Amino acid sequence: xxxxQSPGTLSLSPGERASLSCRASQALTTNFLAWYxxxxxxxxxxxxxxxxxxxxxxxxxxxxxxxxxxxxxxxGRLEPEDFAVYYCQQYESSPTFGPGTKVxxx
Amino acid sequence: QVQLVQxxxxxxxPGASVKVSCKASGYIFIDxxxxxxxxAPGQGLxxxxxxxxxxxxxxxxxxxxxxxxxxxxxxxxxxxMELRSLRFDDTAVYFCVxxxxxxxxxxxxxxxxxxxxxxx
Numbered sequence: 001x002x003x004x005q006s007p008g009t010l011s012l013s014p015g016e017r018a019s020l021s022c023r024a025s026q027a028l029t030t031n032f033l034a035w036y037x038x039x040x041x042x043x044x045x046x047x048x049x050x051x052x053x054x055x056x057x058x059x060x061x062x063x064x065x066x067x068x069x070x071x072x073x074x075x076g077r078l079e080p081e082d083f084a085v086y087y088c089q090q091y092e093s094s095p096t097f098g099p100g101t102k103v104x105x106x
Numbered sequence: 107q108v109q110l111v112q113x114x115x116x117x118x119x120p121g122a123s124v125k126v127s128c129k130a131s132g133y134i135f136i137d138x139x140x141x142x143x144x145x146a147p148g149q150g151l152x153x154x155x156x157x158x159x160x161x162x163x164x165x166x167x168x169x170x171x172x173x174x175x176x177x178x179x180x181x182x183x184x185x186x187m188e189l190r191s192l193r194f195d196d197t198a199v200y201f202c203v204x205x206x207x208x209x210x211x212x213x214x215x216x217x218x219x220x221x222x223x224x225x226x
Contacts (some may be wrong), residue, residue, distance in 0.1 A: 034212040036151075043201055043216035044151065055214060062122060087151055091211045095141070095153040 001025055001090045003098035011106040017076040019051045020101045022088035027068045032092040033093065035064055038100075039084045047086075076101070109133040110202050110217035114209040117223045118192050126220045128185040128202030132225075135183040136160045139205040141174060141213060142187045156210035157185065165210060192224045 002025040012018055014096040022033065031051040045054040048064035051071060061076035077083055083105050087099040107186055113127040128140065144152040155166040157176045166174055175188045200220045203213035 005190070010164070036213075042132070043219055044213075045216070046212060046214045049212040049214075089212070094165070095210050097151040099150050 001028070001093055001096050003087075003090060003096060005088060005098040005101045007101060008099075009102045009104060011104055012078055013106045014078050015078055018073075018078055018103055019065075020072040020073040020075075020086055020103070021075070022066075022098050024069045024071070024090060025034050028071075028090055028092045030092050031067055032090060033064075033071050034065070034089045034091065035062075036083075036087045036089065037091050038087065039081075044087065045067070082092055108204060108215040110204065110215055112200075112202055112217040112220045114147070115221040117225060119226055120192055120194060120224055122192050122214070122224075123188060123190040124192060124222050125188040126200050126202070126222070127184060128181045128187070128217050129155070130185065131138040131205070135178075136180055137207055139207050139210070140176070141203050141205040142174075142185075143201045143213070145201070145219075146195070146198040149198075153210065155203065156205055157184055158207055159185075160207050170186050189222075190216050192222075196222065197224045198222060 006021045021104050030037045033051045035048040038044040052064040085100045085102045088101045109131045111129045116124050120187045139158045141156040155176050157164045177186045202217040204215040
């Protein structure tokens, strides 16, 4: 499974809504897709598993959706701490990650 | 709380081996697995391999088979990753992560990362 993410960079202002796309090279029949956030100099942090299941402690402004080959991470209203790189990852087979989307301040 | 504490940075020459440790706490070690993931400078994430904390079953990414060994010590709740025949492009931060007991899935807790530099 090859994952592609778009856009490569998303420039937005605090308070705006962010929509990040992840596309799989073949359909994920199990919807086994996760999302991670990585801030500079830090380890990644799990946001979402099973396409839409928020991890413990993750604010509800983060939501995941999708099926088949197309998946989306939505951040409802961007907070200053949300400007980071976001990775999708599939685990239907041996895990693979997308190349990431950087959300930076406009 | 769940914590994974990794060993410190390493500098190795090409052809050498490196072994990184990962001490887990805050959960029952044998109820989960451990995966290893690396990130080259300025690059994305790459899954390397997984081991069951319960029975020691392992699964390696094809790219690393023959060069990578992962192990655990259940008496201390510690996981180990050894990468052999190091090359310049093995320079990366290596993360241990808590995974599912039945196989590599999603990663809900991450170690702080260990920088391995391969340099002559």
